[in-house]
Amino acid sequence: MSDSAKPNRPIYDLDMLRTLVMVADCGSFTTAAARLHSTQSTVSQKVRRLEEMVGQQLLDRSNREVHPTDAGETLLGYARHLLAVSNQLTEAMSGGITVTVRIGLPDDFVAGKTMQALAAFNRKNPKVKLEITGGLSRDLMTTYDRGELDLVLVKQRRHSREAVACQPERIDWLDSAQFPCFVQDPIPLVTFPPRGLYRDDMINAIEAMGRNWRIGFTSSSLAGIQEAVANGLGVSLLPHRVVTAAHRILGAEEGFKPITVFEAAIFHRPTADSMVKALAQILSDILRSEAD
Incomplete structure (x- = not known):
């Protein structure tokens, strides 16, 4: 033909x-x-x-x-x-293809053992390019839902959204070790912005104790929140992993009940490739090690 x-x-x-x-x-x-x-x-x-x-x-x-x-x-x-x-x-x-994996992490994970583990992974897999974004959990999830991140670790209320892996999050009430604020009336609070994680729980808990409160400091920066508490600008609610020697943990003696409604959760899409799943396993191992 x-x-x-x-x-x-x-x-x-x-x-x-x-x-x-x-x-x-x-x-x-x-x-x-x-x-x-x-x-x-x-x-x-x-x-x-x-x-x-x-x-x-x-x-x-x-x-x-x-x-x-x-x-x-x-x-x-x-x-x-x-x-x-x-x-x-x-x-x-x-001679090899470079794979890019876009990862979103809360600020309290953008340091320490998480970065050490991701860097070790990168050394073993030099053709994998990691793009890591730190920020507030709500912003990271929005970015993930838009398809701009491949893998995220975020904080959420327990079981609010099905995740690949999750671990209950230990949250502590913190005051300054040197300049305590809890005895003040109203109690100054150091918080993330409105709709930020922990903010409503802080306010509800203080009101349940019959105490008055005011917002003493607001920031989207975890480091800013840590420093504000350490320097006596107010009381805050933060993950246990970010507690420093400049902080004092408040508990039952001060009338605080444990906060057990939050978890750290990992998300990736069902169609994620093997590198994304391997990185998700690394993050999951880190969460489990913290719980031990």
Whole structure:
């Protein structure tokens, strides 16, 4: 058969296949666009062009979460295979491929044994690039939900959201060892901003004791909170791991009950690659070691 007599066959563009896989894995055009560092309209156009090419609908958009159709599931199987072969070819030709893992950590984990463990992992896996972001748990989860982080460790109320791994978090009431504030009336409080973790629990506990309170210091910085308490600007509620010699732990003698409603939780997507899962295991081991 001459070339002119052969039927036209679609040539599958890897970029379009990668886009389809990302949308299917994320269940959302918006999240997929964020992970691909693209716009939602561009992602939608690529999927539509692919659907026009094969002559079938590949994604069911009727529900809030996007799901592949039967034809989409078939194409996704081949797409994943082609993308894997493409990655293998790139690795073979370049002598190795660099994988980037984007990690989000609360400020109290951006130090000490966590950084030591991540650095050790990086030394053993030099082709893995770690991008680590520190911040408030609520901000990290928002960034994760937008698809801009691959792995996060955050603080949350226990069992509020299903996680890959979690561990109850020990929280302490802290006062200054040198300049105690608990005896003041009203009690000055050192807190994270409104909606920040622990803030409402602090206020509710103080009111339950029949004590008056005022906000003495507010900061988004964990270091700022630690220093404010140490220097006598107020009482605060913080993870046990950040207690220093400049702090005094308040307990039953002062009328405080233990706070047991928080946990440290680890999240990654079900489709996460082996490096993300290995890093999640490292973080999980750190949480368990703290509980022992």
